Amino acid sequence: xxxxxxxxxxxxxxxxxxxxxxxxxxxxxxxxxxxxxxxxxxxxxxxxxxxxxxxxxxxxxxxxxxxxxxxxxxxxxxxxxxxxxxxxxxxxxxxxxxxxxxxxxxxxxxxxxxxxxxxxxxxxxxxxxxxxxxxxxxxxxxxxxxxxxxxxxxxxxxxxxxxxxxxxxxxxxxxxxxxxxxxxxxxxxxxxxxxxxxxxxxxxxxxxxxxxxxxxxxxxxxxxxxxxxxxxxxxxxxxxxxxxxxxxxxxxxxxxxxxxxxxxxxxxxxxxxxxxxxxxxxxxxxxxxxxxxxxxxxxx
Numbered sequence: 001x002x003x004x005x006x007x008x009x010x011x012x013x014x015x016x017x018x019x020x021x022x023x024x025x026x027x028x029x030x031x032x033x034x035x036x037x038x039x040x041x042x043x044x045x046x047x048x049x050x051x052x053x054x055x056x057x058x059x060x061x062x063x064x065x066x067x068x069x070x071x072x073x074x075x076x077x078x079x080x081x082x083x084x085x086x087x088x089x090x091x092x093x094x095x096x097x098x099x100x101x102x103x104x105x106x107x108x109x110x111x112x113x114x115x116x117x118x119x120x121x122x123x124x125x126x127x128x129x130x131x132x133x134x135x136x137x138x139x140x141x142x143x144x145x146x147x148x149x150x151x152x153x154x155x156x157x158x159x160x161x162x163x164x165x166x167x168x169x170x171x172x173x174x175x176x177x178x179x180x181x182x183x184x185x186x187x188x189x190x191x192x193x194x195x196x197x198x199x200x201x202x203x204x205x206x207x208x209x210x211x212x213x214x215x216x217x218x219x220x221x222x223x224x225x226x227x228x229x230x231x232x233x234x235x236x237x238x239x240x241x242x243x244x245x246x247x248x249x250x251x252x253x254x255x256x257x258x259x260x261x262x263x264x265x266x267x268x269x270x271x272x273x274x275x276x277x278x279x280x281x282x283x284x285x286x287x288x289x290x291x292x293x294x295x296x297x298x299x300x
Contacts (some may be wrong), residue, residue, distance in 0.1 A: 140242070
C-alpha cells in the first residue's frame with residue numbers, strides 16, 4: 001500500500017483512514033461535515049439536558065425553548081469571538097466574516113454567548129439561572145466532546161510536530177483536502193528539520209491531535225460531573241466544576257496548538273489566558289463556599 005495515498009493516519013494506533021472528505025453533496029449542494037458534527041453535538045447536548053431536567057423534576061420543555069435561542073446566539077458569539085481575535089485578516093476581507101463553512105468558530109465565544117442568553121432567559125421567565133446552568137452543563141460538555149471532531153474533518157485545531165513515540169501521533173497527508181500551503185510555518189520547519197526532507201518529499205505532516213486530546217479531556221470531565229453532581233452543595237456549583245475542569249484542560253492543550261488566537265499587545269493566547277483565569281477564580285469560589293458551608297453546618 002502506498003502510504004502517501006492515505007489522507008489521515010494514526011500509525012501507532014494502526015488506524016488508517018482513506019479519502020476522508022470535508023463535505024458531501026445533496027442535490028448538488030455541498031454540505032460540510034464540520035457543520036453536521038456541530039449540529040449533531042448540539043442535538044445530543046439538548047437530549048442530555050432534557051434527561052437532567054426530568055431527573056431533577058424540572059420542566060424539560062423550558063430547556064428546549066431555551067436551546068432555540070442559545071444555539072442561535074452561541075453560533076453568533078463563537079464567530080464574533082473568532083473574528084475579533086483574527087481582525088488583522090478580516091478587516092482586509094470583510095466579506096469572509098459571515099463565511100463559517102471552513103470553520104472559524106471559537107468555543108469560548110459560544111459559551112459566553114450561551115451564558116448571557118441563559119441569564120437573560122431566566123430573568124424573563126423568572127427561573128433560577130444557577131439551577132438552570134447546572135442542568136445545562138452536561139449537555140454543553142457533551143456538545144464539546146462531539147463538536148471537536150468537526151476539526152478532525154477540517155484538518156485543523158492540531159498541535160505541533162509529534163514524535164514517532166507518541167501513541168496518538170496523527171499524520172495528515174497532502175491531497176485535495178489539505179495542501180502544503182496550509183501547513184503552519186512552525187510545523188513545516190520542525191518536520192523538515194527532524195526528517196531532513198522537504199514536506200513535498202515526505203508527503204505528510206505528523207502532529208499532535210489536540211482536538212482529540214480536548215475531546216477526551218472533556219469526556220473525562222463530563223463523567224466526573226455525572227459521578228459527583230448529586231454531591232453539590234448549592235446551585236451553581238456544577239458550573240464552577242465545569243470552569244475548573246474544562247479551564248485546566250484547555251489551558252494545557254491550548255499551549256500545544258498551532259492556530260492560537262492571540263491577544264493584541266500582550267501576544268498571549270487568548271483562550272489559554274481566559275482558561276487560566278476562569279479555572280483559578282472558579283477554584284477559589286468553590287473552596288471558599290465549601291469552607292463556609294462546613295462552618296455553618298458545624299455551628300448549626
